[in-house]
Amino acid sequence: MPEVQLSVIIPVYNEEAGLAALFARIYPALDALGLRYELIFVNDGSRDRSAALLAAQFEQRPDVTRVILFNGNFGQHRAILAGFAHCRGERVVTLDADLQNPPEDIHLLLAAMDQGHDYVGSIRRQRQDAAWRHWASRAMNHLRHKLTGIVMTDQGCMLRAYGRNVVQLINQCNELNTFIPALAYQFAQHPTEVVVGHEERSAGESKYSLYSLARLNFDLITGFSLVPLQLFSMLGMAVSLLSGLLFVLLAGRRLILGPEEGGTFTLFALLFLLIGLALLGIGLLGEYVGRIYQEVRQRPRYVISAILEHQP
Ligand code: UDP
Numbered sequence: 525m526p527e528v529q530l531s532v533i534i535p536v537y538n539e540e541a542g543l544a545a546l547f548a549r550i551y552p553a554l555d556a557l558g559l560r561y562e563l564i565f566v567n568d569g570s571r572d573r574s575a576a577l578l579a580a581q582f583e584q585r586p587d588v589t590r591v592i593l594f595n596g597n598f599g600q601h602r603a604i605l606a607g608f609a610h611c612r613g614e615r616v617v618t619l620d621a622d623l624q625n626p627p628e629d630i631h632l633l634l635a636a637m638d639q640g641h642d643y644v645g646s647i648r649r650q651r652q653d654a655a656w657r658h659w660a661s662r663a664m665n666h667l668r669h670k671l672t673g674i675v676m677t678d679q680g681c682m683l684r685a686y687g688r689n690v691v692q693l694i695n696q697c698n699e700l701n702t703f704i705p706a707l708a709y710q711f712a713q714h715p716t717e718v719v720v721g722h723e724e725r726s727a728g729e730s731k732y733s734l735y736s737l738a739r740l741n742f743d744l745i746t747g748f749s750l751v752p753l754q755l756f757s758m759l760g761m762a763v764s765l766l767s768g769l770l771f772v773l774l775a776g777r778r779l780i781l782g783p784e785e786g787g788t789f790t791l792f793a794l795l796f797l798l799i800g801l802a803l804l805g806i807g808l809l810g811e812y813v814g815r816i817y818q819e820v821r822q823r824p825r826y827v828i829s830a831i832l833e834h835q836p
């Protein structure tokens with residue numbers, strides 16, 4: 525079988541409304557590249573007709589299409605990991621099914637790879653998301669950079685290209701909750717970023733609620749940094765030191781000035797602040813411990829119910 529030059533991986537979750545438009549654009553875009561490619565759709569347990577649409581599309585283009593069907597919803601990143609584990613291409617591109625990033629821009633990523641980069645991230649030219657998401661993501665970018673040292677201008681954009689070496693390293697990682705672009709960034713030798721187009725979702729609605737976005741960011745931070753835990757040890761030391769000084773001060777006043785009254789409410793304010801900090805610290809500890817618990821159980825990351833592919 526001729527070697528595959530490009531694998532394109534698309535996770536699909538309840539995208540029945542947009543799949544027809546996706547098929548209509550992605551195949552011409554990839555045909556135009558003039559490469560031997562394969563298109564891998566990973567159906568992440570959709571509850572709508574997505575799986576049937578993918579199967580029908582597989583019948584149309586069995587030569588270049590492969591479909592991996594999950595038997596439940598395991599999340600976008602695990603869907604992409606399944607694609608990584610099964611892809612054959614020298615280069616691998618990931619893309620969302622909602623056409624927010626134009627498939628016609630894939631050639632920009634490949635051009636950057638031609639220049640010797642083994643990981644190409646992307647920056648959305650013009651964000652079309654709601655304003656609060658815009659600000660939240662800027663704040664998050666700053667925090668992530670400080671905590672993990674990972675430079676990613678636009679972490680929400682999944683149109684990215686990975687070299688085979690990076691994909692192989694990612695395939696060796698067994699962690700359950702991960703953030704693929706950050707993992708790739710750590711493994712890549714010459715990462716770079718290019719600017720790509722960005723549009724409104726073509727159909728259907730975003731699968732990420734505010735809650736799941738927050739979860740994803742916890743995965744990102746806890747998966748790549750111990751700094752939050754270390755900050756709390758530092759904070760604990762600082763607070764102990766300060767309260768030690770306060771004790772010396774109060775003891776001194778007691779000896780010199782005799783018994784004093786007052787300050788009860790200041791004490792409460794201080795106490796509540798410290799209780800709040802302690803709870804935050806325990807919660808943070810819980811984030812890490814919970815992840816350790818998930819990892820030690822060693823459950824499968826995803827379960828594949830079927831793979832539709834053309835056997836050469
Ligand atoms: N997706 C998935 N599993 C999920 C949630 C999302 O495979 O549990 C897919 C979804 O079908 C889409 C991509 O991940 O192809 C990105 O999702 P979405 O566009 O909803 O995210 P947003 O662009 O709003 O961040």
Ligand code: MG
Binds near residue numbers: 624725
């Ligand atoms: Mg989207």
